[in-house]
Amino acid sequence: MDYTYAKRLEKFETGIFASLDEKKQQLISQGRKVYNLSIGMPDFKPPIHIIEVAKAAEELAEIAKLIGRM
DSSP: OOOOOOGGGGGOOOOHHHHHHHHHHHHHHTTOOOOOOSSSOOSSOOOHHHHHHHHHHHHHHHHHHHTTOO
16 A cells, blocks of 8 residues: 655654664674663673662662652
């Protein structure tokens, strides 16, 4: 089925995610290894210091909510 799009749609540029997907496909076709971090869980565990910082930030946010600062 052929679609005809409204002319007003021509003013929109390619979205950032479409551009990133094109770049990803180019790299894959070149045989490069690409880690997709856009959706879901990564294939590897983050370093422990990253996990600790994330936990601390979450705890601070919860404390701030309790005292009405967020």
